[in-house]
Amino acid sequence: MMNAPDSETQISLFSADHLRTFQRPTLVEPSLEMSHDALVHWIEAIAAFQRTVTITPPLQQTSLFDAAAEPILDAEGIDPFQLPRQNAEFWRWKSDDAGVAALYFVIDCTVPLLLYVGETVKSNQRWKGLHDCKRYLMNYRQIHQRHQRPSSLNIAFWRDAPVDTRQRQRLESALIHKWRSPFNKENWRFWGTPFTTGS
Numbered sequence: 697m698m699n700a701p702d703s704e705t706q707i708s709l710f711s712a713d714h715l716r717t718f719q720r721p722t723l724v725e726p727s728l729e730m731s732h733d734a735l736v737h738w739i740e741a742i743a744a745f746q747r748t749v750t751i752t753p754p755l756q757q758t759s760l761f762d763a764a765a766e767p768i769l770d771a772e773g774i775d776p777f778q779l780p781r782q783n784a785e786f787w788r789w790k791s792d793d794a795g796v797a798a799l800y801f802v803i804d805c806t807v808p809l810l811l812y813v814g815e816t817v818k819s820n821q822r823w824k825g826l827h828d829c830k831r832y833l834m835n836y837r838q839i840h841q842r843h844q845r846p847s848s849l850n851i852a853f854w855r856d857a858p859v860d861t862r863q864r865q866r867l868e869s870a871l872i873h874k875w876r877s878p879f880n881k882e883n884w885r886f887w888g889t890p891f892t893t894g895s
Contacts, residue, residue: 730890732843742878742887743807749875751775771870776801776810779852784833798853799868802829802879804836805848811836812879815857815868828892832879835891 730738752772784802802812812829833849840847857864872880878887 730839732845734890735839735843735845738878738887738890739807739809742876743809745876746810771867771874774799774854774867774871776803776813776852776854776871776875777808779854781805781850781852784849784851796855797857797859797864798855799857799864799871800854801852801877802833803850803852805850806846810875810877811849813868813871813875813877815864817859817861817864829879832891835893839891 751774752770779801781803797817798815800814800816801810802814803810812832814829837847837849857867869882871877872882876883876886878884879891884892
């Protein structure tokens, strides 16, 4: 039985032949069966898109009377690649400090490639529990190792995020859409889901 065609038409930056190169395989464990060529094409397509993203300098306060006003939250001025980075396994380290409200970015510094954008109210505790992105990163590492390709996974925190959850989530959503980070489900329609299965 054939499925009805999708009612939404998505304009693609890539040809149908190019997209077929990195569509998710239909094997039992697609995240671990991606070919070397498909992996390279997948990475190159996302990196090429992310290189086109422009960073607009943040707006400056123009008056002493504006100083007490709420800061202007603008995703355009946040550059994940310029933030200080730490190992993506940071959550394993013992910390007595719960951390602060933050946006965070998972980056493969080898490419560089922004893989995931997230938000948290406690930056030092965010990944201590279950988190789907940890599984995606494990699969990503495994396929790189299988194909003897380097990867260097790091996380960067933007610690000026608003404490208010709704404001922080709006900023997170704007960054997810701006960078098209492939591990965020909002962008799976662009890049497929080659690392989201398996355990």
